[in-house]
Amino acid sequence: MRAAQIPTPGEITISDVPDPKPLPHEVVVEVARTGICGTDIHILAGEFAPTPYPIIPGHEFSGTVVARGSEVPADLADGTRVAVDPSLYCGHCAYCRAGRGNLCENWNAVGDTVDGAFAQYVSVPADNCYVMPDGMSFAQGAFVEPVSCAVHGVRRLGVEAGERILILGAGSMGLVLTQLLNAAGAQVTVVDMVADKLTTAEKLGAVETATSTSGLSRLGFDAAVDVTGAVPAVHDAFDALGRGGRLQIFGVAPAESRIELSPFRIYNDEITIVGTMAVLNSFAPALDLVARRVVDADAILSHTFGLGEFAEAIDMVKSGGSLKVQIDTRQ
Ligand SMILES: [Zn+2]
Ligand SMILES: [Zn+2]
Numbered sequence: 001m002r003a004a005q006i007p008t009p010g011e012i013t014i015s016d017v018p019d020p021k022p023l024p025h026e027v028v029v030e031v032a033r034t035g036i037c038g039t040d041i042h043i044l045a046g047e048f049a050p051t052p053y054p055i056i057p058g059h060e061f062s063g064t065v066v067a068r069g070s071e072v073p074a075d076l077a078d079g080t081r082v083a084v085d086p087s088l089y090c091g092h093c094a095y096c097r098a099g100r101g102n103l104c105e106n107w108n109a110v111g112d113t114v115d116g117a118f119a120q121y122v123s124v125p126a127d128n129c130y131v132m133p134d135g136m137s138f139a140q141g142a143f144v145e146p147v148s149c150a151v152h153g154v155r156r157l158g159v160e161a162g163e164r165i166l167i168l169g170a171g172s173m174g175l176v177l178t179q180l181l182n183a184a185g186a187q188v189t190v191v192d193m194v195a196d197k198l199t200t201a202e203k204l205g206a207v208e209t210a211t212s213t214s215g216l217s218r219l220g221f222d223a224a225v226d227v228t229g230a231v232p233a234v235h236d237a238f239d240a241l242g243r244g245g246r247l248q249i250f251g252v253a254p255a256e257s258r259i260e261l262s263p264f265r266i267y268n269d270e271i272t273i274v275g276t277m278a279v280l281n282s283f284a285p286a287l288d289l290v291a292r293r294v295v296d297a298d299a300i301l302s303h304t305f306g307l308g309e310f311a312e313a314i315d316m317v318k319s320g321g322s323l324k325v326q327i328d329t330r331q
């Protein structure tokens with residue numbers, strides 16, 4: 001099969017590799033669409049510690065079941081259209097046993113630590129496959145994984161109707177969070193340095209937008225979510241909170257970066273700081289939210305490339321001028 005492979009950090013090859021064979025509990029999915037995520041950029045740069053090389057990346061994907069292992073349940077028949085949760089939890093560490101598999105000590109994921117979906121075929125555990133409803137396109141199906149990260153984030157943040165919530169970063173994840181928080185009854189304000197992205201944020205429900213927090217009509221937010229991973233944005237988010245506010249770190253910062261926050265203010269204003277990491281029991285709700293258009297995937301999908309154009313697609317993501325970029329692996 002044809003696959004986009006990263007043989008070693010910094011290098012991309014499009015090559016013929018052996019077709020995957022399913023283990024007894026696995027199915028082979030003929031991939032249709034795969035989204036490019038910030039993690040893929042980190043994997044390409046050699047900045048994602050768990051990744052071994054060579055690897056075929058790609059963890060946001062949809063496709064069709066074409067081969068099944070001997071222990072796969074009959075209802076996951078050949079021809080079933082599926083969106084796939086890439087998470088591979090060990091099931092036996094203390095975190096898995098406490099129901100927090102996303103924090104698994106032996107964490108793995110399709111496309112991050114084992115070969116993924118920037119390829120014609122990928123082998124995945126049958127349990128990770130979610131059947132797509134008839135009206136859902138493959139492009140929408142490949143968008144379920146990032147939405148499931150946002151669903152987990154919203155659960156971790158906790159949101160009450162009527163709250164004022166600030167989102168820093170109007171990339172694809174910021175725009176998903178805008179829609180989810182808006183649907184939950186919050187008043188969502190979005191800040192991004194790129195003015196063009198704010199127009200989309202407004203279409204998707206933001207009540208106010210600006211290119212910096214200093215351009216907003218008022219601060220004192222009940223919660224602020226940083227989706228950039230950039231230290232100055234985290235500081236802005238913290239400063240924009242009202243007393244009793246919650247600061248959520250959703251964006252992925254480099255492991256060595258540090259923020260500087262006033263412990264006095266955290267104490268005196270009862271500020272809560274909340275992390276959120278990937279997907280936890282949130283894939284099925286995300287599939288439903290995409291199917292019902294609570295999250296409008298099509299509004300956030302900005303570019304589609306063929307598998308042979310993987311390097312160009314990566315450059316498009318790095319340019320910052322795109323929202324969600326997907327690969328049509330059948331092209
Ligand atoms: Zn991702
Ligand atoms: Zn575990």
